[in-house]
Amino acid sequence: MHTQTPFIHNHQLNTIKKQANFLLKTLRSVADRNVLDTVRDTAVAKAMEAFDGLTSEQKQLLEQMGRNEEAQEIQNYLDSLEPYLVPFPEVTANQAQKLFPKAKKLKLPDLERLDYAHMTYLRWIDTATNRLYIVYRHEDRWIGVEGRITSTNKKGFCMFCNRHQELGFFNVKLKGSSPDNFSSVGQYVCMDDEACNHSMTDPSALEKFLLSVGK
Known part of the structure; x- marks a missing residue:
């Protein structure tokens, strides 16, 4: 070649x-x-x-x-x-913060040291708050989704990568028709950020979920 x-x-x-x-x-x-x-x-x-x-x-x-x-x-x-390899687009701290405006003290991973080449989506867990943050690039726009993740201490099939992994229950609040009207949606997903990306062979389930709940 x-x-x-x-x-x-x-x-x-x-x-x-x-x-x-x-x-x-x-x-x-x-x-x-x-x-x-x-x-x-x-x-x-x-x-x-x-x-x-x-x-x-x-x-x-x-x-x-x-x-x-x-x-x-x-x-x-x-x-x-x-x-x-086509790497995942690199994300700046400023871009990440804009995706999660309500997170006043957003704890970011070391964005400059991430392995973007082996990444379908960017995700990290803030262990202090048990919140999972997801960043995804879809048709030239960034999507940010956050929610509470609770370890199940069990293995099963991740909704995103469809591999048998240690699972957590990811619960995302959705905005309703009024400020007080909230609903939520939950999925069982990998607890391990790297394992999920290394197991991903089809991003369609991940993308469908993020587009349905993302901003």
Whole structure:
């Protein structure tokens, strides 16, 4: 590939990793070449399904996954994709504060040290107040959602990433027709900010929720 134009978003990289792990498990457990060839083709096809409008060069890059034989080769391949990642847009403290105007003492993570390349959405928990803050970029506008998160001390499927994780109950208040009229909506989501982003293969459930409750 001649140019390293970023085209892989975090959730797409996670899809590729999922298929690469599937391929690796098969390589370790199956000797039949016909079965292996089928699995290779399936893994590559499923990785490509995460994308729209791939160029021939981008297709070639994804097809390379199916040619690996060893665990180290697969890891080297995944590492080689890093230059093609489209990072989550960096957020400034001023932008974050504007999204949560009611939070007078908003405690922010170290925004300059975040791993934006491996992020579908920005989230952090203020442990002093048990509040989860979410920042998402949708069609050139920022969405900010906050609510109380309560650990369930149980594992289950996160509503956002659909992976089996340690869950918390995220409760978001919605504005009603009058100042005193509040309703709320709740979802079971990951307690671990990083784990959720590293497990995300389809952002549609996250996006649908944030658009329904966000400002």
